[in-house]
Amino acid sequence: MPLAEPEVVRRLESRQPSAYVLASLRGFGQVDLQPGLLTGVAILVALWVSGWQNGLFATLGTLIATATAYALAVERSGIASGLQGYAGCLTGIALVSSLGNHPATYVLTVFGAVMCTLLMAALGTLLKPYGLTPLTAPFCLVSGVMVVGAPSFSRVWHGDPASVASTTTGETGWTWTSLWHAFFNNISQVFLIDSWYVGLIMLVGLALAGLRVVLYAAAGSVLGIVAAWLLGAPTALIANGIYGYNAVLVAIALGAVFMANTPWNAAYALFGAAVSTGLTASLTSVFKTFGGHTFTWPFILTTWVVLAAVPLLPRLRRSG
Incomplete structure (x- = not known):
């Protein structure tokens, strides 16, 4: 932080x-x-x-x-x-x-x-x-x-x-409403809340932190939606923000906080956001076996791993 x-x-x-x-x-x-x-x-x-x-x-x-x-x-x-x-x-x-x-x-x-x-x-x-x-x-x-x-x-x-998150697994099909709900729900689910208008208010708050912050938050949300869809995740869970909130946090952390503002770092940040989307599904399956919760573990593990790798990747550099 x-x-x-x-x-x-x-x-x-x-x-x-x-x-x-x-x-x-x-x-x-x-x-x-x-x-x-x-x-x-x-x-x-x-x-x-x-x-x-x-x-x-x-x-x-x-x-x-x-x-x-x-x-x-x-x-x-x-x-x-x-x-x-x-x-x-x-x-x-x-x-x-x-x-x-x-x-x-x-x-x-x-x-x-x-x-x-x-x-x-x-x-x-x-x-x-x-x-x-x-x-x-x-x-x-x-x-x-x-x-x-x-x-x-x-x-x-x-x-x-x-439950905080819906357990629906059926495919309901995409609509314009579910798409933009997913975009804002990815922001609110960082706080375990499924509400598009709460996500909108929070996105405004991130905009007050700076253009770079809100752009990476938005990019992380979009990437979370796309990555989850490409992997075949249930539409209902994507729309509720279950698969995208970790991508939002990873994008902000790597793109706007811990990494310098360079094209290589930007690509690296978005790559990490996509990885966290897949990791969300994997960890959810693991935690479900003993009644646990995924929370923000995908964000934590993804961010730790990609930051730990930076010293041996010459094209990338930390901020500061």
């Missing part, structure tokens, strides 16, 4: 106690790897528009994770740019989507957000020698363990709430 510029961090920290609120707001944008305040606000608005439960649990997770980072004296530059809040945001949404709105879900969201901060530090230490960052791995690990283990505990599990 990108860090804020030093002067920006100093300016944020000079506005205590509002620094905590600003850091939390930036955490929402960091789910899409963007530290911009306006992007974070736009995404927060989109989350509340999608439903008060999504908005509430995303906010709770972000606030707790950010507060934990302050309490543990994590490096202030990372906190100020939202790097400690985004995993908690996704964890809150994942838990309420999987477990429903119950008292136990609030407790688990708080505990999960704290764990995300600890895992962020642990993974950051392990990955630093390789020039990699944790990305959304803390969220995937914490939420994955909690959701898989939930049915074993009667005070946590309350039946089988509506």
Whole structure:
């Protein structure tokens, strides 16, 4: 995830106690790897528009994770740019989507957000020698363990709430409506939400982060649709954004954040986005065997692999 510029961090920290609120707001944008305040606000608005439960649990997770980072004296530059809040945001949404709105879900969201901060530090230490960052791995690990283990505990599990993603496998045929719904749903499914208008608001937020960011997000969404269609994925799942959201994240990460802005890097970023689409299907089949969830693992694994390969590929170079 990108860090804020030093002067920006100093300016944020000079506005205590509002620094905590600003850091939390930036955490929402960091789910899409963007530290911009306006992007974070736009995404927060989109989350509340999608439903008060999504908005509430995303906010709770972000606030707790950010507060934990302050309490543990994590490096202030990372906190100020939202790097400690985004995993908690996704964890809150994942838990309420999987477990429903119950008292136990609030407790688990708080505990999960704290764990995300600890895992962020642990993974950051392990990955630093390789020039990699944790990305959304803390969220995937914490939420994955909690959701898989939930049915074993009667005070946590309350039946089988509506799934975040449709399990439809039939082919319904393409229409213009399903096509443009897929484009925007690929954006919203980054946050486990199936709603084209939420995706539209989030895309506007990404546009506020810069032209390069929104273009790669759009390109990743289109490529996710095309790659899934070429592979023969069910139309209904493509339209719901199930096969494209990881492509959106990979395209943003490689095209607009971690890689320099060159034609070779652009092609490499789009290649990675296409790979993540195929990987989504494979990992979904694996996780389904034990009741797990794919979440953003395809994005994480694809981004780690392609970034780790860059030092031995002379035509490609990292940003910075």
